[in-house]
Amino acid sequence: MAHALADALSRALRGEVRFGAAERAVYAHDASNYRHPPLGVVKPADLDDVRTAVALCREHGVPLVPRGAGTSIGGQAVSPGAVVLDFRRHLGRVLAVDPEARTARVEPGTVLDDLQRAASRYGLRFGPDPSTHSRCTLGGMIGNNACGPHSVVWGRTSDNLRSLDLLLADGTELTVTGPLSAAERAALRERPGREGALHRALQDLAAENLEVLRRGMPDLPRRTSGYPLDALLPERGYDLVRALTGTEGSCALLLGATVELVAAPAARALVVAGYPDETAAADAVPALLPLRPLTVEGMAADLIAALLAAGPRPPALDRLPAGACWLFLEAGGADPAEALDAARALADAVRRERGATAAVVTDAAEQRQLWAVRESGAGIVTRLPDGSEAWPGWEDSAVPVERLGGYLRDLRALLARHGLRGVPYGHFGEGCVHLRLDYPLTDPRRLGAFRAFMEEAADLVVAHGGSLSGEHGDGQARAELLPRMYPPEVIDLFGRFKRIWDPGNLLNPGALVDPRPLDADLRFAGRDLLPLALPYERDGGSLLTAVHRCVGVATCVDPTTGVMCPSYMATREERHSTRGRARLLAEMMRGDLVTGGWRSEEVREALDLCLGCKGCSSDCPVHVDMAAYRSEFLHQHYRRRVRPAAHLSLGWLPLWLRAAALAPGVANRLLATPSTAALLKRIGGIDPRRDLPPLPERTFTSWFRRYRAQHPEPAGARPVLLWPDSMAELLDPEPAMAAVEVLERLGFAVRLPGGPVCCGLTLVSTGQLSLARRVMRRSLRALPPGLPVVGLEPSCTAALREEWPRLIGEREFPDRVRTLAEFLDESGAELPRLDGRSAITQVHCHQHAVLGTGADRRIDARTGLDNRVLDSGCCGLAGDFGFTRGHYEVSVAVAERVLMPAVRAAGEDTVVLADGLSCRTQIAQLADGRRAVHLAQLLRDALREADH
Template sequence: MAITPASDGLARALREELRRAVRGEVRFGAAERTVYSHDASNYRHLPLGVVKPADADDVRATLALCREFGVPLVPRGAGTSVGGQALGPGAVVLDFRRHVDRVLEVDPETRTARVEPGAVLDDLQAAARPYGLRFGPDPSTHSRCTLGGMIGNDSCGAHSVAWGRTSDNLHSLDLLLADGTELTVTGPLSPAERARLRERPGREGELHRALQDLAAANLGTLRQGMPDLPRRTSGYALDALLPERGHDLARAYTGSEGSLALLLGATVRLVEAPAARALVIAGYPDETAAADAVPALLPLRPLTVEGMAADLIAALLAAGRRPPALDRLPAGECWLFLEVGGADEPEALGIARELAQAVRRERSAAVSVVLDPGEQRQLWAVREAGAGIVTRLPGGKEAWPGWEDSAVPVERLGGYLRELRALLGRHRLHGVPYGHFGEGCIHMRLDFPLTERGRLPEFREFMVEAADLVVAHGGSLSGEHGDGQARSELLPRMYPAEVIDLFGRFKRIWDPANLLNPGVLVDPRPLDADLRFTGRDLPLALPYPQDGGSLLKAVHRCVGVARCVDTKSGVMCPSYMVTAEERHSTRGRARLLAEMLRGAVPGSDGAVTDGWHSEEVREALDLCLSCKGCAADCPVHVDMATYKSEFLYQHYRHRPRPASHYSMGWLPLTLRAAALAPHLAGRLLGSPHSSAVLKRLGGIDSRRRLPDLPGETFERWFRHRVRRARRGAAPVLLWPDTFSNLLDPEPAKAAVEVLEHLGFAVRLPQGPVCCGLTWVSTGQLGVARQVMRRSLRALPPGLPVIGLEPSCTAALREELPRLIGRAAGDVPGRVRTLAEFLDQSGVELPALRPPLQGLTQVHCHQHAVLGTAADRRIEARIGLANQVPDSGCCGLAGNFGFERGHYEVSVAAAERVLLPAVRAAGPDTVLLSDGFSCRTQIAQLAGGRRAIHLAELLRRAIREQSRPERTFR
């Protein structure tokens, strides 16, 4: 929304009052409003501001001030809502994640836990695990979804067929009403308890009397007008107020999408977790056959009955690498994932075999039983990534939420799917169905024409017909994700007018002033309004072939499933893991870029309107390490490193650049010049005074130690060495990257010795070469292209190209064709890492004597672009018992960690996992890292420990083999 002078004054006044009253963070700037203007839905609403409360008192103070100023308030967890219920135009968004996020207590005796609303589900599971307990509901976003968000949406997950929805696992809720009243509501009550609550003084008694009277006056409507099915999450759960259900206020509140009261805390019930699990996978010819098979399997009480069609696998393979565990899928075009549990592995296996036999008897389906926990995790990861994977259909078309999670009685699921497929055909729409077949709930994203404003009536027409179809099957518009703006308008098609009227009265009893999340469930906004897809492309320098040449389409890949805000594992997103600021997440940066392109449309209401000169976007991208973790780990492969290069190129085009872009971006040429007089350059760098001056002029943080220069470059050593290659040896080309040639030649020297020992003849390019990465990462794309083209002229044809530095090797494989297109020729396909080359060549490798323990820091670009499977195989062959921490980026990331203003983030990223692991490693543990940046970070921050390249480890093994009397330490 464009802020008018009046509302601008209101915003300023409210902001200042909040800053005085709240200990947490108060953010009303354009960047913060932008990144909170989206969730995982199709909608965009600019809030007035964002509050990140430090504690429950901050929540109370924020509510009081919003009530005083008449400003709506929207509670928010991880922001993964697909219906638009975590948004509010002109509202204050209350983000519970950062501080009001504790698991307060786990009581194994009562099997309960007390949590704050911002507590993440995985944290609750970790706290309950030592007692053999867990929280039953487990949505696919379990690594980042909050308990408050799960209660707001009545979340379910794969195991709800066994353990129920969130509403089935609640003991009590601590609530804050819009007028400031606090009360605790519980599950089913006896008549005497209900009578006592009616007599409570003040607003609490008034609330209980009004709710009990509402139910008593409408018993017939509530009993007959509310569909009875396990996955009904559309509308308010008013039937929970019926006397035969104990006037269950906790259940009635759950699924209200933040529209009734704010949640301050909850006591949840826990279930016993099976000690061992097995996974039965049943293959069927299509999804309707799989759906038809489900009712006969439910009496066998599996823990999960999840459906996944071949389209989902095709979309996964079109987007990235094939998980090896897919080989365990039996023949078929749709699969049911049937998990069972037991007290131990033999018991779980026995139950799984009985279930597999039942599957074969019922439908003659193909069946596999997977017992290995690692393979089970891989297969479940495919299912959990579904919401992201299917945003791009196998053919590359974009698909969107909207008709996301409809649910029908399970015995009608097959028929519903057949008719839904026919409806899609009539509307020329396509989607990939998957979901909770055991409870009749189907997830499906469709290629709605949402980016074509002239075709939006087609979107509305389909949504209305789809709503009528699911109601005709006795189903619910939503079976898991709630209504929000996407489906609230359709509720009158599911419920009779009397129930819709009761929804309004129910909302007003709780929130008479309509302060909390207005426009959700009651008095909804149109389902085809406020769409987030407005925008146009500005002139671009990079091709974006997977997105039709459009940066707008590229940033719209982000649908908000928020894998990037999981701070516990993976490479993505190192700066967010440190700052926990939404604008520093991959999702937040994508939102800012989308807002920048929205602002390029004349007359738009974009909050970011300076185009490529936007300071909000520049600031958010400044802490992007260009690690490429998102390109691999994001389910939809948002490639923020590429978008950052584009932005930097456009932002600084014909403008002065930061000093570090010259000192670090042009480092290959600077180092070549220094190599002409290495001793003089070494003295300059070694002098405290001259080093300080160089760092100040170069935009380098004063706390960073500049790398030492070698006395001799690798290329010079190579020219003067004694050649040991045997006659007739197969030639290979070793790429002398800037780091291996001019900063740390030992890995390259070691690689030459290893390759020659194994029977290869090593050659170098016929002149200086560079992959151009330092210019790419600083957005100097024109120079990068020139450098790449010149380097290609120095390469002889046909030879395999072995890269030692992962970032340079990845650049040759990925950036080279991206920047110079067909001029790259066959070079990207000839590029191999040393491990890949040795693994593919099948040569016999020396074994370490004795076998050693290793600790490896994987370079981010290797993780994202090259992969590490060959490295692990090589290490196993030579006898290295290796540990690879899930540590993400080392934090140095080429130029990033050296640049002024990045030191704290760089060090904090290293301190998350990498440095503690290095310090804990024994003195005999070999520290391995192929990346120069990673080795530098370890050398500078890990108290003198030194990491080596795989080539150096192989060289040591070869030398040990020839000197058996020595022991490697």
């Protein structure tokens, strides 16, 4: 059946049809605890493709699951044996914005941030804004009735919709709108064919069950559990838009929507209120709501502890007032003064509570930093402060806001009885609590404890008049528990409602009606393929545990900003995202869908386009380290096998450069001969479109020996060890030569190691880990003890700091390593002034991920440099990546996203700063020879100019 359907779809559709193991593995997961491999994946090119795909799946009796960003926490975006319709790739346009009517027309795959950008031109915005706003789609938001922090003032998705264009499983198309008059409802009953029959059945369902619908549906702002059938009541105008929003793709497919927009406040201020504990914060909320804050978000101290355990302390935390739980209260106004007045009124109300404190934050950058802490909560709390794992399930229960404090107290007591731990936070202004818990999901023998807690938690929230879900919907995680929230007659109506829309049960079967057990189909099966080459010290020595860090919140599929994930930004293919690769590795260790273990071609193909930029290790909220996993896989995949030519040419590049340095003139003449250069590229697995850089006339070490003979070590100067990385030593020595001049003119005595050294990164990145260890240990023996160490190449410096402890257990030497900016910043040396100079900076991705750039920005301030740091992420060359045959298009596409347009647009007097050799090389080869310089060169030139 799969082959016949795939063949039919491939012949009929303009879009992409993927039924291979890799795509099925990647789409078997969303952000939930569950795993359901689909039959295949379709990425429709247009709405006609959607119609054709539905018709063919109906003909073959295969169910369908519509999917946006795949971040559903309840498991709504996965269904066993279904065809996944991924709307993101080609159906994500904002079709129109009508500022007069305050509406917008969107396609189902439209990303929320794209809608916000389009609406912001008119001072408008879409009210709901979940934390996944940079990648969640409007179709997914409608499917789950998404909310976000501003729902306290602008409501849920269902409160912000005008009409929905729908396609039913039987091919019927119709448009539904909001509340209707009695006459309009009667007219719908008279429509011909399937549409009229559908309206008659729905209106009769409501008319025959008025009392059930009025009594059996809890009335609270954050009820997203079950079908919202009370929207069919006559007093609510037979509102089919509301009735269908939150149905999790189980009733109809969305072809488009008209959404309502709201006026965005011109100015905002943020009040951060501190309370002694979370129940005190919750109890304070009802008194604050009459002041109409835009947000009332709760965040307790244990979330901050989890954040600090996961990475460095964000400076924004210094703005938190005293307390153990905080409310984020946003105020808006027509201008900054009005926003500030509203914020002060909120702060005064907070301070009237015993033990409460408040801070007012007006700076926009500080507000963004504080909100970033809150928005990263879904990722942060997947690990508790002690590093143990926590999972969704009881993820977003909601109660009436006046009962939130009591609910939290009872919930904490329930957790204690079950021996469970978690970090609660959430939308306190509407009684919604997010909570991931350390369930024993990875131990099949203890799943009974998971079920027991979920059942008791459901009973607890119902006892408080609440809903199992207040934002993310039910899916497999909670649909089984709906009979604990609703009486049997309401559950029966859910089934009847589903069958009216989808009598063949083809749309996301099991999502809400006839659900699968909440403790079935868990994604955690698998085993490590031992022995492993890397220690995975943060994950108990387990690669399986490491890849399970990925919980699917999908920061890596945000294509608009940051370092992560450059190959996804270039290809927009899920399997080339950090999330997709983590899923494939997990499936490799499971072994039933992706077979072959370390020899898996599906995993090798996905990792082939990983640039090893390390962006995920810092930007991913759960710090998935795909560069490390890639090195492990390549090490194992090619063990006792012939390696690709590029692994031997570029992975062993320091060795070949040392050989060529014996006769650089001869080497350069060969490289300058087109036929010889072409042959070398072909033998070495290098893309023919890449230029091979010439070798310097002499190595850096030979230059330094002559320099030291002419300039004896300054008496009494503080000695510092300069790390002569292989690229500075053998390929581009000018930054190292400049660094010597800068350091010695600032009062330091530069020394070099006692012999050749190499950080081993080219071997690590190509998975030659055993050889990398030998190179590292040999280099370590050449290093004198005690001296501070300055590294110039960010990738090498990052390798010394991160890879040496990981691979050879060396701790003392890496602790002494600093970048040039860090060393100068810590030393307090008097730096030359660069007033009047402007620059743009390409930050090396390894520096961003491992080393940080705080010292660089302080150097900018101390020198007076007017420097714009590009939000460009990886340059795309990434060491060996951009030179390797088969990577050129992706390498260039990554560079052309931000970096190259910015370089070409920069004025001739603007300095292009790039400390990484890869970055400088990419710029030189793609920007018509525009030359980028290292910080050391910029400072040297400034010192020389100061002499004249």
